[in-house]
Amino acid sequence: MRSINSIAHKIEVISVAIGKAGSLILPLLILTILINVIMRYVFNIGLVELEEVQWHLNAIVVMSCLAYTYQADEHIRVDILHSRFSPKRRAWVEILGILFLLFPYVILVSWHAWGIASYSWSLREGSPMPSGLPARYIIKGVMALGLSLLALQGVAILLRNVAFLIQPSSVSAPSTSVNKGTFHE
Numbered sequence: 001m002r003s004i005n006s007i008a009h010k011i012e013v014i015s016v017a018i019g020k021a022g023s024l025i026l027p028l029l030i031l032t033i034l035i036n037v038i039m040r041y042v043f044n045i046g047l048v049e050l051e052e053v054q055w056h057l058n059a060i061v062v063m064s065c066l067a068y069t070y071q072a073d074e075h076i077r078v079d080i081l082h083s084r085f086s087p088k089r090r091a092w093v094e095i096l097g098i099l100f101l102l103f104p105y106v107i108l109v110s111w112h113a114w115g116i117a118s119y120s121w122s123l124r125e126g127s128p129m130p131s132g133l134p135a136r137y138i139i140k141g142v143m144a145l146g147l148s149l150l151a152l153q154g155v156a157i158l159l160r161n162v163a164f165l166i167q168p169s170s171v172s173a174p175s176t177s178v179n180k181g182t183f184h185e
Contacts, residue, residue: 004163011156012071018149019068022061029057052133059139063146067153087168091161098158106154110147117141 032054039045069075082090120137127133 004159008156008159008163011152015067015071015149015153015156019065019071022064022068025057025061025064029054029061032057048127048129048131049133052127052129056133056139060142063142064149066146067149070150070153070157088165091164094161095158095165098154098161102154103151106147106151110144110151113140113144113147117144 032050036047036050036054039047039050082093085093117137117140120140123137125136125140127136
């Protein structure tokens with residue numbers, strides 16, 4: 001059980017570090033939105049570059065925080081049913097959800113995202129707008145990385161739930177309101 005928990009912990013450390021780093025971009029995103037709104041509605045000046053920076057920063061924040069949100073158990077879930085389940089039933093629901101919902105979706109989408117990012121990189125794709133940002137392939141790579149990290153976090157949560165089912169005393173019950181969001185290093 002220690003090796004399973006150790007692997008899960010290492011994945012979670014990565015998810016938390018990347019999520020916290022991504023969240024540091026939020027003040028810059030807010031400032032960019034504020035400047036964009038003031039420029040557009042006060043001075044009647046629209047800058048394509050500023051709009052694209054806003055979208056790129058938003059993509060970085062969202063993609064870097066996906067796995068962190070899942071790790072902290074702050075994602076959307078049907079808690080009406082989930083909270084009434086026993087810890088073992090919650091673990092089974094989580095395992096089945098990961099295997100039949102999360103993995104098929106995230107693996108398929110990240111597989112295509114890597115292909116799109118690779119193709120974009122080969123073209124050295126930039127913005128189609130004349131004054132837009134160059135290197136659009138970087139943000140497409142960030143999207144592929146974020147989805148891949150979400151899949152990896154799914155592996156960590158799957159491992160923790162399997163470990164709980166095999167030996168409940170080796171790990172606290174996963175996905176409970178008691179330990180919700182407790183791993184914040």
